[in-house]
Amino acid sequence: MTLFPKDWAQAVNRVTRRSPAWPIYLIGAGWAGWLFWLGLTGGLGPEPINALERRYGEVALQLLVVGLVVTPLRVFTGISLLKFRRALGLTAFFFVLAHFLVWTLLDLSTWSAIGREIIRRPYITIGFAGFVLLIPLAVTSNNASIKRLGAGTWRKLHQLTYPAVLLGAVHYIWLVKGYPLEPFLYAGAIVGLLLLRVRWVRRQNAVA
Amino acid sequence: MVTRWINDLTRDDVTPKGLFMNRRAVLAGLGSIGAASLMAGRADAQALEPNTLEQISTYNNFYEFGWDKTDPAAHAGDMVTSPWSITIDGMVDNPGTFTLADLLDGLSIEERIYRFRCVEAWSMVVPWNGVQLSDVLAKAGVQSSARYVAFETTVQRDVMPGVQRSIIPFPYVEGLRLDEAQHPLTMLATGIYGEPMPNQNGAPIRLVVPWKYGFKSIKSIVKITLTDTQPPTTWNRLNSREYGFYSNVNPEVDHPRWSQGSERKIGGGLFASRQETLMFNGYEEQVAHLYEGMDLREDY
Numbered sequence A: 001m002t003l004f005p006k007d008w009a010q011a012v013n014r015v016t017r018r019s020p021a022w023p024i025y026l027i028g029a030g031w032a033g034w035l036f037w038l039g040l041t042g043g044l045g046p047e048p049i050n051a052l053e054r055r056y057g058e059v060a061l062q063l064l065v066v067g068l069v070v071t072p073l074r075v076f077t078g079i080s081l082l083k084f085r086r087a088l089g090l091t092a093f094f095f096v097l098a099h100f101l102v103w104t105l106l107d108l109s110t111w112s113a114i115g116r117e118i119i120r121r122p123y124i125t126i127g128f129a130g131f132v133l134l135i136p137l138a139v140t141s142n143n144a145s146i147k148r149l150g151a152g153t154w155r156k157l158h159q160l161t162y163p164a165v166l167l168g169a170v171h172y173i174w175l176v177k178g179y180p181l182e183p184f185l186y187a188g189a190i191v192g193l194l195l196l197r198v199r200w201v202r203r204q205n206a207v208a
Numbered sequence B: 001m002v003t004r005w006i007n008d009l010t011r012d013d014v015t016p017k018g019l020f021m022n023r024r025a026v027l028a029g030l031g032s033i034g035a036a037s038l039m040a041g042r043a044d045a046q047a048l049e050p051n052t053l054e055q056i057s058t059y060n061n062f063y064e065f066g067w068d069k070t071d072p073a074a075h076a077g078d079m080v081t082s083p084w085s086i087t088i089d090g091m092v093d094n095p096g097t098f099t100l101a102d103l104l105d106g107l108s109i110e111e112r113i114y115r116f117r118c119v120e121a122w123s124m125v126v127p128w129n130g131v132q133l134s135d136v137l138a139k140a141g142v143q144s145s146a147r148y149v150a151f152e153t154t155v156q157r158d159v160m161p162g163v164q165r166s167i168i169p170f171p172y173v174e175g176l177r178l179d180e181a182q183h184p185l186t187m188l189a190t191g192i193y194g195e196p197m198p199n200q201n202g203a204p205i206r207l208v209v210p211w212k213y214g215f216k217s218i219k220s221i222v223k224i225t226l227t228d229t230q231p232p233t234t235w236n237r238l239n240s241r242e243y244g245f246y247s248n249v250n251p252e253v254d255h256p257r258w259s260q261g262s263e264r265k266i267g268g269g270l271f272a273s274r275q276e277t278l279m280f281n282g283y284e285e286q287v288a289h290l291y292e293g294m295d296l297r298e299d300y
Helices: A006-018 A022-040 A048-077 A082-108 A111-120 A122-139 A143-149 A151-158 A161-175 A182-207 B014-030 B036-045 B053-058 B071-078 B100-104 B133-140 B234-238 B284-291
Strands: B085-090 B096-099 B110-117 B122-132 B148-153 B173-177 B187-192 B206-208 B221-227 B262-265
Touching: A006 A082, A022 A048, A022 A082, A048 A082, A048 A161, A048 A182, A082 A111, A082 A122, A111 A122, A122 A151, A122 A161, A143 A151, A161 A182, B053 B122, B053 B187, B085 B100, B096 B100, B100 B133, B110 B206, B122 B133, B122 B206, B133 B187, B133 B221
Parallel strands: B085 B221, B122 B262
Antiparallel strands: B085 B096, B110 B122, B122 B187, B148 B173, B148 B221, B187 B206
């Protein structure tokens, strides 16, 4: 099943095979730092705390969506970005962490409020749950963990990405005032990408 | 008949007056808890230091121009604000459509420095220029049957991207109870810092009700209607559980999704801390009597 000329896909794969994944971490860190710098120097407008919180959250969601695209892209076009997925996932996690830290350290800035807000505000509860789900994934995103857990268990564990991303999408829709388009676009893309997988699982089960 | 608001806040004495007013508000809010040091800290933090014109005019909600805070400044420039006319109708002795000059004729423009508190838990201090709404209403001749005042914003579809992608039912509408509208704090503002009102802030004339959340202070008004029934208001229509008709600033009644107990004043940078939100946004002494006997949890 290819919607894409096979030799094109192979050409792309030849390039990606030679490209290292580590620049993704570097670009991610640079981007996070640049946004922070903009916040410090007025580049994010007169309310930089909220702006920085939003930007980190959005980048995290974008990277998680890209992570979800890797498999369908391979299935439909033959282009494999598999070797970048760990870097994409970990960088997404770091942006979620940065988002969380801006919220706790800059936005709330009182420790007692953190627990209370997580419990009392459903959209925060949901966002926090997504963050917590990502922690074991970040911790086990290394070859040693795959070896220790075994490929099957590891893969099963990393299916936690799906509920985590979904929680992120709901968190975004729930927190905005009114009905801006963006959170619904993210949610639509994420639900679409997850539904693809449901179909594959069904088909696999049917074949088996 | 019309009471005058004695404008005792000028730019020269904002800080001491702010300290003074806040101390009283803090005392009222905290009851007997208040440690002197805490109160001093809070009062200092909330001194009525006006925001810069740049801050006031680059961080706005004006949904006719888009959902982002930067959209109004980016897109409102094309809004036509001159000539401008306002229709006053309903239960008034002198209904009609007036030019801005006619509407303001005989009234003197005053400067008033007010706190401005958004329902999204941020705040500013704005030196408005304008007239007291009660004076305009007196000119129109409010009939004794009137109970409410309804307001409507202009719709200029061609230059309003938010109206073209309309999810909110425009025109934006707001309303006040008549006694709120006639309260001496309530004003129709035509400028900021002595400059004409920036389009993104609601040029050429907008409502300012400093003890209510910002969305009550409707922008770019083209119609004022006196009525005996409570008028619909846009955010209440969109989500009545979250946005009530009154929408008085109240730190004790949280928005269903977030706390209203504190706010962050715009302009403090990346390390700005939150400050306590004051009952009725610090105007408790002036307006609390309007709501005597009402359950403000019920009538949020």
